[in-house]
Amino acid sequence: MVKTVTILGSTGSIGTSTVKLLLENRDKFKVIALTANKNTELLAEQAKLLQPEFVATDAEAICEAASMKSDIVIAGIVGFAGLKATMKAIERGATVGLANKEAMVCAGSLMLQAAEKSGAKIIPVDSEHNAIFQVFDFKNPASVEKIVLTASGGPFRNLAAGELGKVTPEQAINHPKWKMGAKISVDSATMMNKGLELIEAYNLFPVKPEQLDVVVHPESIIHSFVHYNDGSVLAQAANPDMCVPISYVLGYPERLKNNSKRLDLTESGALHFEKPDYEKFPCLKLAQEVLGKAQSYHIVLNAANEVAVEKFLQREIAFTDIAKIVEKSLIAHKETKISTLNDVFAIDAEVRRNLP
Amino acid sequence: MVKTVTILGSTGSIGTSTVKLLLENRDKFKVIALTANKNTELLAEQAKLLQPEFVATDAEAICEAASMKSDIVIAGIVGFAGLKATMKAIERGATVGLANKEAMVCAGSLMLQAAEKSGAKIIPVDSEHNAIFQVFDFKNPASVEKIVLTASGGPFRNLAAGELGKVTPEQAINHPKWKMGAKISVDSATMMNKGLELIEAYNLFPVKPEQLDVVVHPESIIHSFVHYNDGSVLAQAANPDMCVPISYVLGYPERLKNNSKRLDLTESGALHFEKPDYEKFPCLKLAQEVLGKAQSYHIVLNAANEVAVEKFLQREIAFTDIAKIVEKSLIAHKETKISTLNDVFAIDAEVRRNLP
Numbered sequence: 001m002v003k004t005v006t007i008l009g010s011t012g013s014i015g016t017s018t019v020k021l022l023l024e025n026r027d028k029f030k031v032i033a034l035t036a037n038k039n040t041e042l043l044a045e046q047a048k049l050l051q052p053e054f055v056a057t058d059a060e061a062i063c064e065a066a067s068m069k070s071d072i073v074i075a076g077i078v079g080f081a082g083l084k085a086t087m088k089a090i091e092r093g094a095t096v097g098l099a100n101k102e103a104m105v106c107a108g109s110l111m112l113q114a115a116e117k118s119g120a121k122i123i124p125v126d127s128e129h130n131a132i133f134q135v136f137d138f139k140n141p142a143s144v145e146k147i148v149l150t151a152s153g154g155p156f157r158n159l160a161a162g163e164l165g166k167v168t169p170e171q172a173i174n175h176p177k178w179k180m181g182a183k184i185s186v187d188s189a190t191m192m193n194k195g196l197e198l199i200e201a202y203n204l205f206p207v208k209p210e211q212l213d214v215v216v217h218p219e220s221i222i223h224s225f226v227h228y229n230d231g232s233v234l235a236q237a238a239n240p241d242m243c244v245p246i247s248y249v250l251g252y253p254e255r256l257k258n259n260s261k262r263l264d265l266t267e268s269g270a271l272h273f274e275k276p277d278y279e280k281f282p283c284l285k286l287a288q289e290v291l292g293k294a295q296s297y298h299i300v301l302n303a304a305n306e307v308a309v310e311k312f313l314q315r316e317i318a319f320t321d322i323a324k325i326v327e328k329s330l331i332a333h334k335e336t337k338i339s340t341l342n343d344v345f346a347i348d349a350e351v352r353r354n355l356p
Numbered sequence: 357m358v359k360t361v362t363i364l365g366s367t368g369s370i371g372t373s374t375v376k377l378l379l380e381n382r383d384k385f386k387v388i389a390l391t392a393n394k395n396t397e398l399l400a401e402q403a404k405l406l407q408p409e410f411v412a413t414d415a416e417a418i419c420e421a422a423s424m425k426s427d428i429v430i431a432g433i434v435g436f437a438g439l440k441a442t443m444k445a446i447e448r449g450a451t452v453g454l455a456n457k458e459a460m461v462c463a464g465s466l467m468l469q470a471a472e473k474s475g476a477k478i479i480p481v482d483s484e485h486n487a488i489f490q491v492f493d494f495k496n497p498a499s500v501e502k503i504v505l506t507a508s509g510g511p512f513r514n515l516a517a518g519e520l521g522k523v524t525p526e527q528a529i530n531h532p533k534w535k536m537g538a539k540i541s542v543d544s545a546t547m548m549n550k551g552l553e554l555i556e557a558y559n560l561f562p563v564k565p566e567q568l569d570v571v572v573h574p575e576s577i578i579h580s581f582v583h584y585n586d587g588s589v590l591a592q593a594a595n596p597d598m599c600v601p602i603s604y605v606l607g608y609p610e611r612l613k614n615n616s617k618r619l620d621l622t623e624s625g626a627l628h629f630e631k632p633d634y635e636k637f638p639c640l641k642l643a644q645e646v647l648g649k650a651q652s653y654h655i656v657l658n659a660a661n662e663v664a665v666e667k668f669l670q671r672e673i674a675f676t677d678i679a680k681i682v683e684k685s686l687i688a689h690k691e692t693k694i695s696t697l698n699d700v701f702a703i704d705a706e707v708r709r710n711l712p
Contacts, residue, residue: 143611231616255499260587265629273621
């Protein structure tokens with residue numbers, strides 16, 4: 001049985017890993033559409049290899065691509081930009097491999113509502129949420145006591161807090177374990193990435209805010225833990241390689257064999273775990289604080305962070321200003337009810353407008 | 357809904373943990389029968405508290421207890437002695453929490469045949485196999501690439517190989533992580549326990565001998581790993597406490613909440629993994645060697661080991677003689693076909709007869 005696949009953001013890090021897997025499994029998949037933002041050269045190359053029915057590079061065409069019939073959509077567009085297209089895929093009932101955490105952070109409840117209506121299956125691609133998805137007992141959610149997301153701690157885990165004001169974008173992007181895009185690398189350095197993932201987990205899994213926690217695990221081998229009320233803790237581990245969770249989505253509900261380097265724990269030697277430093281990484285603290293608040297706060301947190309990270313990458317602000325900008329936006333925000341995607345867009349736009 | 361429970365070996369370490377859980381959940385369980393071997397005082401005390409319908413202390417009555425109707429049987433009799441009664445419980449279609457690894461080692465195929473016929477559900481209680489059971493995808497067994505059992509390494513992990521000839525029963529029984537009976541503690545010290553567990557895993561899960569491996573993990577926090585063909589590795593972790601796997605059996609297919617100390621990995625600090633030393637622990641090597649051989653070899657390995665451990669506990673032989681006795685028995689053995697439980701008993705008896 002050949003499955004049909006669409007990749008939203010096929011030239012990004014999730015997209016290129018997906019393309020690699022599809023090329024290794026040509027007999028199992030047929031590509032319907034590929035989309036990209038700027039890297040048209042790579043997109044053309046991918047299109048030549050995978051022969052999709054449709055290729056898109058502008059916002060409207062990307063939504064069109066998401067709307068075309070396919071079994072699986074890998075939603076790999078980074079940031080708020082990917083939200084609309086991802087929603088199209090959910091509304092038509094696809095199996096959606098969600099790598100776009102900002103979409104889930106900003107419009108989680110709307111996405112789940114849409115998925116329930118259409119029958120879409122949302123499977124997270126983020127390694128942490130994919131790990132949780134693999135070991136969460138959806139039949140007995142009441143037996144889950146706690147979800148613990150692991151965090152690498154980012155490139156500044158061992159840097160003195162006082163040094164953080166001076167770090168450069170180059171230092172922030174140099175992540176110790178994962179090779180990722182610039183925005184998510186900075187988020188990892190501020191630990192806002194883990195904060196967004198807390199909100200994402202809160203939206204994806206039937207748990208309360210106080211049931212979510214973070215542990216720093218510098219080796220990034222165990223990708224998250226689900227604690228059950230009988231004392232059992234289930235976990236998923238793998239070498240840091242996005243092909244692993246993407247394979248999970250492409251193969252679901254079976255598994256898609258891949259060539260990823262297999263885990264050998266005797267090579268890793270020791271796995272370490274420590275509590276996160278909320279003082280040194282205030283972005284994580286801010287995210288945890290808004291977790292139980294109305295969804296509009298999540299949108300503000302995300303929008304302010306996207307703007308601040310961009311400013312940091314442009315060298316307009318210091319690394320430590322990112323948390324300050326996010327905090328200011330949160331303080332200025334007044335809770336708003338979210339009923340439609342337009343409500344989400346309106347809050348997002350307002351936050352961006354108010355940031356100089 | 358109240359479940360009915362029988363405990364075979366209620367005064368042993370598995371039995372007393374089970375009794376503790378049943379006393380904590382009196383509204384959820386009704387006890388049908390309790391059995392014990394020698395500790396009649398404790399048995400009487402347990403009977404007073406749990407008010408079973410039947411109490412048994414001799415072999416025949418224990419089999420009768422196992423045959424009485426109950427939803428769950430916790431098979432906690434150590435050694436070959438528990439085999440007959442465990443089989444009775446399987447034959448009548450109970451959910452059997454199998455803590456008797458020797459029974460599964462010696463008569464695995466017969467037990468599985470009987471379970472298939474009667475509809476019995478065999479759930480392993482050994483922490484390693486229980487861990488595997490929790491994360492093994494029985495719907496897609498072909499997607500499992502490897503099962504890795506974790507081993508604490510026992511009390512002599514850091515002792516020089518040359519010192520092993522001099523160790524006493526007291527030293528061998530002093531296990532660093534688990535408080536268990538004398539026989540299983542010695543098995544843990546020789547690592548024959550892990551060898552028996554390899555055979556048990558081979559019988560319990562649909563894998564080939566070469567798909568089974570052992571890793572030494574001194575902290576005994578992660579209880580085993582299942583490696584999938586997409587690079588994902590699923591694992592179960594918990595503090596070393598038999599209440600955790602026993603709760604799993606009592607609650608299955610849901611979970612039974614208990615008061616066990618919850619796992620906090622930031623307390624453990626670091627988890628270590630290393631390859632086992634097969635030269636220093638020849639019992640493990642012997643078990644691995646017979647894994648792919650006929651089942652009669654498994655019976656010989658187990659019987660010779662039971663005899664040798666008893667001799668060591670009686671100070672008749674040295675610690676290092678245990679492996680030598682087992683090896684001699686294996687070399688002397690000629691493969692025999694196993695069709696009935698009597699075939700199992702015959703080989704077991706022959707091995708014991710031939711050991712001076």
